Amino acid sequence: MLSFIARRIMLGALTTWVISIIAFLVILLPPGDFVDAYIAQLSGLGQYVSLETAANLREQYGTDQPFHVQYIKWIRRVAHGDFGQSLEFGVPVADVIGDRLWLTMVVSLGAIALTWGLALPIGIYSAVHQYSFGDYFFTFIGFIGLAIPNFLLALILMYIGFKYFDASIGGLFSPEYQLEPWTWEKIWDLIKHLPMPVIILGMAGTAQLIRIMRANLLDELRKPYVVTARAKGLTETRVILKYPVRAALNPFASTIGYLLPFVVSGSIIISVVMSLPTVGPILLRALVAQDVYLAGTIILMLGTLTVIGTIISDLLLMWIDPRIRLEQR
Amino acid sequence: MQNNGLNQTILSVRNLKTYFFQDEGTVKAVDGATFDVYAGKTLGIVGESGCGKSVTARSILRIEEKPARIVEGEITFHRANGSVLDVTQLEPGSREMRAIRGGEISLVFQEPMTSFSAHYTIGNQIIEIIRLHQSVSKRAARAQTIELLRKVGIPKPERRIDEYPFQLSGGLRQRVMIAMALANNPRILIADEPTTALDVTTQAQILELLQELQEQTRMAVILITHNMGVIAETADDVVVMYLGRVVETGPVDDIFHAPQHPYTRALLRSIPSIMSESRTRLPTISGSIPHPYNRPTGCPFHPRCPDFMPGTCNRLEPQLLPVNEHQQVNCFLYHEPQPHQSNDEAVSHE
């Protein structure tokens, strides 16, 4: 058991390291560097950078160095827990991400909670009442969420919110709370802003989950132990919830690992459209601007989260599935 | 139907029809089954796979699943408290039905490998059924469970109770299954192919155990199997089914020594005998079981019947009628076609 965990962690560390290289490579792959991006950005914003300035910046940021030099410089700092300075934001990467990280968590966890809260009951209902009207209806609703391109949905909902409900537009805070320190009112303001992004984000994943739950449960419902349970005289609800649902939930444990990074990654576009102060938009911004340290850190962070997530998934699976637990011994 | 007088009827099934309603058509899985179950006796139900044995068993417990539905017939059950009721009139999910299910009639079936949930210990699963039907504490139920396990011959039941089903061998698992079925001292135990998945030695042990337990508790056993050998060893009475119909019933000795229905005879011929030479091919019934949607008209067995009488067997449906003191047979060899047995009713497809 311990050796299994140790081996898993070793492999995870290796994966993380490869991810860091790929992350860096992916950022530096497009032609040009941060300075080019910076020049281009300013040109579009009515400010201009001269050749001299460009040369200065290049030297200053070291973006004229070859890939491996930049990478080694960065990974050395990372090893010391210092993720370097964001070129665009002009402050340490940790400071840029810091505030946004937990808001990202709030939004993502909200979306995950919504997805699960909707998908699992619907999935169970759909499996138990396979091919019934309810099955079709709920699956249909779920798929609608999947089918509407969510960047469009976000804009439409925001416009409707503005036009008919006088809702504040985008972001996670009303303007009057934006600059305020944390108070209960501000938290309440945040809670009021959460539903729209959470619903849009959650809707996209719900259909998928409904489908998985439904399929898993259908498989399980056909197994003889369900008949055994019925023959015991249990109520139908009890039969289904205690036995097949329990078994059908098993595979979900193995997806937990990907969940958070997946939602964060999936939230990028929505966060841009709705101007949410999450990690998503700055990742996109950093990628466009080739802000290597910032983008690299976020990708590495998400990658590491995934790796840790999969290890946790494995352990979780072991913990909840006696077969795996006992056979690993 | 034969009545020994001494034996008390616990369950009588009359003209039970359980159909599967599907888009492609209706499958008459059980099409008029009729038999009785007596206290302390073993009724064997025999037939090829797909003949409706298991559906009959599930119909008795009212756990027939969609798209199956009981369309006709009676299942009269004599409860322990002396009341008599028709199970087909109960809602499958009703409190009464649930009290019967697992409490007075319990089920042991085919796949000991998959009949238990892998996620709970065997103890958990047995305690559950005890506490469902008896108001006892968890502790008491656990003690009962250990006792049950010991009774079915599980070594070291105190330890085994906390193990998971997959940690047990097939034989042990089936013993646990039986223990679970016995947990509430049922009046009837339905054993649906209890030994099919086991090796021959274990098969024998399990059957022996069943017989022992039956002697101790005087419960009735319905043994569902395709194996004539098993029937010969354990059953008191036999019901032979073919395509959802009872084709012949009678005491085990009569059936084996004087099978009446051509199908019964064919079945008996196909039992491998120790005497037969190993290289010779076993006699088989010619043809194969018809597709469920394509049930023949008239007597469903007629396309494979060696005694097929054109004009009668393929046009008219026979009925289950006594041929002698003990046996009843469903065949025109023994009864004249009845005029009202028109063909309209016999058409089974669509």
Add this chain to the structure above:
Amino acid sequence: MWHVTLKRVRLLIVLTILFVMLISSASLNAQGGGGYIGELEGPTLVLDPAQWPTEFSEAPMLAEKVAAGDLPPVVERIPSEPLVIQPLDSIGEYGGTWRRAFVGPGDGENGNRINASDKLLFWDYTGTEIVPSAAKGWEVSEDGTTTTVFLREGMKWSDGAPFTADDFVFWFEWMYSDTRITTPIADMAVQGQQGRVEKVDDYTVSFVFPGPNLLFVDLLAGDTLIGGGQSVRQSRGTSYGAYAPAHYLKQFIPEVSGKTEEELNKEATDAGFEDWVTRLHFATDWQLNPDVPNIGPFRTVQPINTEAWVVERNPYYWAVDTAGNQLPYLDRVVFTLAENPQIITLRAIAGEYDQQERHILMTELPAIIENQETSNYTLHLDLAFNGSDAVYQFNQSYDADPEIAKWLTNADFRRALSIGIDRDQLNETFWLGAGVPGSAVPAESSPYNPGPEYRDMWSTYDPDLANQMLDDIGLTERDSDGYRVRTDNGERLRLEIQAVASFLPYVQISEMIADQWSDLGIYAEPREYERTLGMTRAANNETQIFVWTNGGTELLYLFPRHAIPVDPTEAFMGPAFAKWFVTNGADGIEPTDPNLLRIYELFTAATGLDEAGRIQNAQEIWKILVDQQYGIGTVGQSPAFMGVRIVNNDFANIPDRTCIAQHCRTPGGSHPETFYFTNPDRRD
């Protein structure tokens, strides 16, 4: 004392009147009097000391601090010769927050422009006359080699330290001349020879050049590296702009700080910076570092790299209104982050901004107009002076495909393509009829405009003539789809138009042009590039045709890059030539086109010419540019770039129409420090 002759002032007045007439008639034609384009107006400066106020008052917010002893009284904070501004409509009331949008840490220009009066010299609200700003006046020596700037006595940095000639010397000696920190710029040089900064006395500074530099005053007033002001020129890793807060910055530079480079590097790395240079650049950046003293009307209290960039009034700001109220009227400006233009539009039409002219797209106009009443704002359309918001620049130094290069450098080819464009269609579709179609020359009001006939030259739709011209230059063969084919291999002649998304939908404009060109048998494929990629490609001489604005070219000498290939970072008309030009022939490709060489010659000579000579050269350059059609102009003098302005109805001293141009630092030219709220509720 001031180098403004009476004659020139008169000329300018006449020009301005003419210009206003022209514009209003043009806009009448264009949109039948929509009512959104007003009169050009703005605050004026009171330059006669006799009319200056003698008593001063201040914002309640500062008065509290004075009372508490945290701040000296207002009289001590204001220089003895303040900048006196006559507000546009009325003397304002103190207080309130100006709500604006910004799009991220790269959008520093958003605030720089509000702080634009930290320049030594500036333009008046018309964008045509140079007026004092941080400096009270200037003088150019007879020989033109020395430009002297006079500072305001008693003027202070935002932290209260005196603002003197020493800050200029410090900048020149320690920040500009130190090659570890920066590199020299052409703005400080004459014919490649660097000039220097000299302190005459505490309040007098001279810029001395080895030869006549008659353009220098314009450079000081323009949005240039030397004259841009501290906000823009000392942010984001640069250190230009003529002066710097010596008393604050000294601690970050070796030698002056009394510390060694090693010691400073140690300090820098401890603070999370790469080295002392990076730390210095951070320290000078007013957007990022709230501690750096500045002289603009606002100083940062919450840096730009957050959700909301907040700038607050500078208690030592050196401008007052005619009633002696220290400016600015507003307490602060809050820029809220918007990750995309739709959010900005949506918030704008919801009335969440008090004045917003950046990042508002023209194509959203109907939605903006619709919501004016419900959301309590008014739309203003400000017209630009540059000739074209979308110029199709033909890369003259393109060399990747000789056949393509052959046609790109053929004047008749370019002319034919230019008259093959139906500019009215473009104007109607993308400028909603509010622009002026024609060539790329600046507005007729500009002294540099070569004459009204150049607006239409080679710029009037004539597809038949275009077809004829293409036939005549030898592109006679066509393929089965009717497209003209290359002369070398008979395959279809494919041109690529490179577009990057920006203020205007360049890709869509190009799609329409490509469709129009298909009638000439010319196959052109618009290709959208992500901005960085597009710009990098252009700089690497990989583009054939690049579409971009020629904004800024109305002041050709101050901002030539969009008209002539002189700066390789944005020389779409010939990046390799620009490289050749800036490196004095050491790098890049030497142009052989006599017309281009003539343009370079005229441009270079202008530094030593007087006003009249410079105007003459500029006009000649424009004539060549139009005749040669190196860049095909389409529609300009429009509100497309920062000209769609949404203003809250409670906001006052807002011009009906303001100058939108690079050098006007929109909205800086209308002195935002004089904006105020008429609604008392908004002043809390």
Add this chain to the structure above:
Amino acid sequence: MDTMISPDAPVADPIAGLPEPEGSETEERIAVATQWQLMSMRFRKHRLAMASLIIVILFYLIAIFANFLAYADPFKTEAYRSLMPPQKVILWDDDGFNPHVLAVEGARDPVSFKRIYKTDPDHKIPLRLFAHGYEYKFLGLFRTDRHLIGVADDAGVTAEESIFLMGTDLLGRDLFSRLMRATRISLSVGLVGVALSMFLGVLLGGISGLYGGVIDITIQRLIEITRSIPTIPLWMGLAAAMPRDWSVVKIYFAITLIISLIGWTDLARVVRGRFLSLRNEDFVLAAELAGAGQLRIIFRHMVPSFLSHIIAAMTLALPAMIISETALSFLGLGLRPPAISWGVLLQDAQNIQTMANTPWLLLVAVPVIIVILAFNFLGDGLRDAADPYG
């Protein structure tokens, strides 16, 4: 030997049917056919899936006959019909059945800055079947200018003389015709992309599942890494790394490649899982014992047994690809104008102006939603049908 026909039949069943004629060839054919028959039987039961199948087929027909169905040159711009609302088709008039639209004239309102269009009730533009229009190559075979519908007299392009069933975009291009062309591109992007990830997934998943050991571990790591990197950075990096001088068509393929490079991992896992479990199945063991070659085992025994799953997986992957294409376009990475895809059209509609004044541009989302729904239901139905335990 009968296990393949009825795996549920008890091993010791003495009443087996007569043995089939000798020869495994026949046996296999029957086995496979039975499985497919079963599948199609189950599939037909899923009504929504059946309807979806029809919808999908319809959409692919649109893709194939895009040029024939479009009646206006999708690239033809015209400022004076910019942002025109959809026209109503009038089927009957005083003369009886006479399908026509009313001519429209527009001008910009100087106050609202909107283009206002008015219909002229006296000017009818009759619709004709198989009318002349712009020239195109029919199925790449021959040039023609016939289109399914069009205006009677081939007058063509001016606002007064043409039809705009779904209105026009900013550049005055006919939205319906653009939508037809977009359908072609977006649906084929999906197909090509899925085919590619299918190929990669089956190949790598198969190798991984079959060989195990170091190869398996390596491929598993590869999958884990690919899945651990957020897709958007990967897309951006790969999109930017595309050779710059590629034509729109090549970029189109490159985009599908990029999408599929990220999409293959799911399938690889499925295939690997199948291979692993199948390796231990009775019939594979039996075939091995019978001395069948490994390749033969894979292709004759293993692949057919999960082919149906692959098809279902593929159907379910398609909508994801289509959604990815629109997302890529949103990020400015996918197909860009002048290419016309659903993503490009959606991107055109992604602004406040559309929400407020020109909502018909949002109609583009309707086919996207329908197709994605249809593919999902189809895939669902196929998967339900393919399940051998169903």
